[in-house]
Amino acid sequence: MAQETTRRTPRLARALIPLGLLFLSVGISTALVGPFLSLFLSTEVDASPVMVAAFLVASPVASVLGSTVIGRFSDRRPIRRLLLIAGGTAGLIGTGLTAVVRDYWILLGLSVTAVAVAGSLFPQSFAYARQVLERDAPDKVALGISGLRTVFSLAWVAGPALAAVILGAGGFTWIYATAALMYGIAALIGLFWLDEVPAPAVPQRSAGDPVPLDELETPRWVLLLTAGAFTLMQAPLTLSVQAMPFFITDELHGRVNTAGLVLGLCAALEIPLMLALGALSTRVRLGRLLFAGALSGVAYYALIAVSTNIATLFGGQLLNAVFISAISGLGISYMQEMLPRHPGRATTLFSNSFPLGAMLAGPLLGISQQFGYRLAYVLCAFLCFAGLVVLLLVRRAR
Structure with a gap:
């Protein structure tokens, strides 16, 4: 048992360190953009108050729908690492284009597609962390999740102040370019540093038949x-x-x-x-x-x-x-x-x-x-x- 624990500890560290960096990257990217989105639309895009309001409603709705679809799909096969890479790439594309595009309708299209897909990074990262912790440290799952959530909070402590500095130096072009860089780092971490984790084992019924994949454990x-x-x-x-x-x-x-x-x-x-x-x-x-x-x-x-x-x-x-x-x-x-x-x-x-x-x-x-x-x-x-x-x-x- 002691040898098994010893073997698990380095493997857990190798997984949680890149995950912590991924959370930091995603947290900084969202903290750079989120607090200044209304100002960006009003001043840079010259959107009317009604257009700003429509944007601020459409974006979270698209993010919720996109994350829900991806969340259902992610539990079917061992593809969570690929989904993290896809989410980082989508964020890179969405914020990268926003750095140079100033047409309201194009930006709205990017927000409800690429940026909405990037929104799945947050839940999918925690889902990946859950599987890693259950495999390597099942008695410390809540502690590990709380620790990773703390990294995200740290990013939000530093992100708005960093955004204010970047905004003063290079305007919104630099803000979104930096956010795109953070998403790119998240995608690279998933590509080169994370391993794919298997899907949770399918339990058997008392009669020996496997439980259907879509059958939920809780009503x-x-x-x-x-x-x-x-x-x-x-x-x-x-x-x-x-x-x-x-x-x-x-x-x-x-x-x-x-x-x-x-x-x-x-x-x-x-x-x-x-x-x-x-x-x-x-x-x-x-x-x-x-x-x-x-x-x-x-x-x-x-x-x-x-x-x-x-x-x-x-x-x-x-x-x-x-x-x-x-x-x-x-x-x-x-x-x-x-x-x-x-x-x-x-x-x-x-x-x-x-x-x-x-x-x-x-x-x-x-x-x-x-x-x-x-x-x-x-x-x-x-x-x-x-x-x-x-x-x-x-x-x-x-």
């Missing part, structure tokens, strides 16, 4: 309700960030740059907390950690909804970081455990909850603009609580 209604619960809890992540600058200036009469300090503190706390929760998952059941994190989210948003000073915002970021770390870091493993033979489909179900939650946050922000930005955090608390209730009811029903 479909349970999966959909669980994904819906994560969507409800992911929506506050977007809504609270979008509302924060307005809440600080309009409700608390503070300075707008305080929002950056508050959000930066939360991001700094998320990274060690993701690792800590991942390590804790080896001793505490994943569901309990996830539910405790969701409760932290309810407490945080309720606290901000009644806050009257800036100090409360800073003090509440520990609760916020626990919530984000639990949902973003452990939620992936939670869904994957529900579909052990379909890691691609499971991870896609979870990852799709973020763009769907972001789409839900848009109209809620509009309502908050009409009735006060404090309402945004009341809505966040309600959404988080509703998601937690759905998770608990579904788990009890199972």
Whole structure:
């Protein structure tokens, strides 16, 4: 047993190191482009507000649909490494052409095709990591997934600041060229550094017949309700960030740059907390950690909804970081455990909850603009609580 563990450790390291670099590359590419997409469309492409809104809706919808199709296909055969290479190549093409193209309709076409395919890199990378961890370190799956999710968070901590520097030096051409370079690196890592992992073994029925490949281990209604619960809890992540600058200036009469300090503190706390929760998952059941994190989210948003000073915002970021770390870091493993033979489909179900939650946050922000930005955090608390209730009811029903 000791010799087997010794043999597994170097193989695991050889797989996780390139995966970490792949996550870093994909994270930086999305962090460079995402925060400035509306500005790019408005200033460089001269798109109208309606055209910008249509672009911002069509892009995540195409990404969700593309990732869903690829996720279903990825579990049928041992081709996940090829899908990672294809996703990196699609991102290279999409962002590379965006660096030089300024026609709205061509850019929209690229967004719903090449960039949408590149969106599958996130769930497929986690699905690949799940298979590697189950093969080489089955007792550390949640820890490994949380560690890789931390790398993605690190990329988002550095990415927007890096984008601001690049934007000042070379404009959006350099922004998208750098993103294309990152996607190209991701494709090369998959091509030269990753090995293909076999598809999960097909179990046998008691009569000896193999279980059909499309037969899910968890009822479909349970999966959909669980994904819906994560969507409800992911929506506050977007809504609270979008509302924060307005809440600080309009409700608390503070300075707008305080929002950056508050959000930066939360991001700094998320990274060690993701690792800590991942390590804790080896001793505490994943569901309990996830539910405790969701409760932290309810407490945080309720606290901000009644806050009257800036100090409360800073003090509440520990609760916020626990919530984000639990949902973003452990939620992936939670869904994957529900579909052990379909890691691609499971991870896609979870990852799709973020763009769907972001789409839900848009109209809620509009309502908050009409009735006060404090309402945004009341809505966040309600959404988080509703998601937690759905998770608990579904788990009890199972």
